[in-house]
Amino acid sequence: MRKSKRERQRLLQETIRENPFVTDEELAEKFSVSVQTIRLDRLELSIPELRERIKHVARQSFADKVRALPLEEVIGDIIDIEPDASAISIFDVKEEHVFRRTRIARGHHLFAQANSLAVAVIHDELALTAKATIRFVRQVKEGERVVAKAKVTGKTESGRTVVDVNSYVGQELVFSGTFEMYRSNMEKKDGDSNEHRD
Amino acid sequence: MRKSKRERQRLLQETIRENPFVTDEELAEKFSVSVQTIRLDRLELSIPELRERIKHVARQSFADKVRALPLEEVIGDIIDIEPDASAISIFDVKEEHVFRRTRIARGHHLFAQANSLAVAVIHDELALTAKATIRFVRQVKEGERVVAKAKVTGKTESGRTVVDVNSYVGQELVFSGTFEMYRSNMEKKDGDSNEHRD
DNA sequence: TTACTTTTAGTACCTAGTCATAAATCCGGG
DNA sequence: CCCGGATTTATGACTAGGTACTAAAAGTAA
Incomplete structure (x- = not known):
């Protein structure tokens, strides 16, 4: 079932927040739209691409890990x-x-x-x-x-x-x-x- | 100063462990060798490519994070x-x-x-x-x-x-x-x- | 010199995108 | 029915950061 643009974009945001490792292709399939539509959506919602998302998560955790032990003292x-x-x-x-x-x-x-x-x-x-x-x-x-x-x-x-x-x-x-x-x-x-x- | 293969590979491992976000190109420059040499080194040392490394770090932290809060309970x-x-x-x-x-x-x-x-x-x-x-x-x-x-x-x-x-x-x-x-x-x-x- | 290791170069291909342009489709009003 | 704007899809050119493979060049030791 194809949803409206609004609804799709809402779910898109939620989906990516829950699982940042999802590709545009997977999202396209999930929402039964083309990859291009997903990309337009991401553009409108200012959601960065997969690799940038992953990098962000990794960077954050890397910084946290360094801080974690000494700070615990x-x-x-x-x-x-x-x-x-x-x-x-x-x-x-x-x-x-x-x-x-x-x-x-x-x-x-x-x-x-x-x-x-x-x-x-x-x-x-x-x-x-x-x-x-x-x-x-x-x-x-x-x-x-x-x-x-x-x-x-x-x-x-x-x-x-x-x-x-x-x-x-x-x-x-x-x-x-x-x-x-x-x-x-x-x-x-x-x-x-x-x-x-x- | 060009190091021996052994020494370079030792330093390479260390460098990547400390900063998984480094590209082959940056490493090539750092060790004054070609990108291909770095890739051969990674192959010999079974070090995955940048994107896989980042993904790994991100995955781990994501799992930790999901586990962290409920587990902290x-x-x-x-x-x-x-x-x-x-x-x-x-x-x-x-x-x-x-x-x-x-x-x-x-x-x-x-x-x-x-x-x-x-x-x-x-x-x-x-x-x-x-x-x-x-x-x-x-x-x-x-x-x-x-x-x-x-x-x-x-x-x-x-x-x-x-x-x-x-x-x-x-x-x-x-x-x-x-x-x-x-x-x-x-x-x-x-x-x-x-x-x-x- | 020869034999071998090590390094470099080059090609084709990959993923997961970007950006730009154009075309197709949908949906409602007149 | 056609018109028009919004929405969606398609296409092509380009990107980073690689893999995989082949081939050649450079370094080194006997």
Whole structure:
């Protein structure tokens, strides 16, 4: 069944978005029109040719891949840090951080930002989270910018460092956590660790 | 400076690995040989042509992207689930989950697995973590497989569901957490839902 | 020199297009 | 019925970045 021009072009866009690897010839067959018509359609819709589309996808993923691992080290951008005292990081909630249906940020990303910051604020070769009590105060939505503020508040008798992290969207508290951090360079007193070397 | 065949082919492989978008012509210029020589080299080294390379990169990233979002929905693979009762997931600690220097898993990944499982076990349209108390019992290393077991243990007077999650490597407890989950359909008593989106 | 490897050149063909021009077809109004 | 604009199709010339094959030239070692 041949569709109207409008309808065909709408479906064309959708088809290519879903599968950028489709050729004009395949599209022509799919819509029962000539290849030339498909090309006219692409021209009108400013859809580039197959090879350009593929190149674009490849370029993007290539750039992403390079960025992926090193960036993972710290979740959020640290914008201020005073070692063993305090630190601040910002984290922009994007599409990939939210539940698809509700657009609400998944808890572990807020945790990751806070945990990451707690690790970073510890001025030591090795810092690990031993224990944490956290509270998700209010939901964070896609597009919001979360500012996490970490403050070193003290030490436990077992020598762990306690870090409080509060995260805000604007003036509003959205997340709050207390982290007990294990660190390697405690004067002495080695509890239960094995080795840690580079 | 013209290199030996061996040396040129070694560099050729490296060059293409680093930048798959390079044409034979550009390579010919780079190594001061003819385009035909480059093609012979590619043939001997079984390196596909530019377009195939790009297509490959694009295909991979496209598959990743399609997999990335829905897969991100749950961290770890759920291998068993009894809605509103219990669930089990496994999570293999890979390179991207550990601190580079120590090869110890970053806390937020263990948290993410547990949190994700706590969300999944709740048989409801919307489940969000309101509060969590967690403990990282022992360090998890790259290559280890973490099995998380979630159990719904009760409800708070405010109507939240409490989920306990314990994660193990082998028989050893590595992570333990108590999650207080907010859920949308708290009053609803019926078991089966007919709507399954996504 | 001869024998062999390596490199270069040239041709025909391929895919998945571009651009431009022209012709055919469709669809509605008068 | 014919007319006219929109739409579709056809055709030809050209492109990039190749493959596949043949042939010749250049380099190298005994």
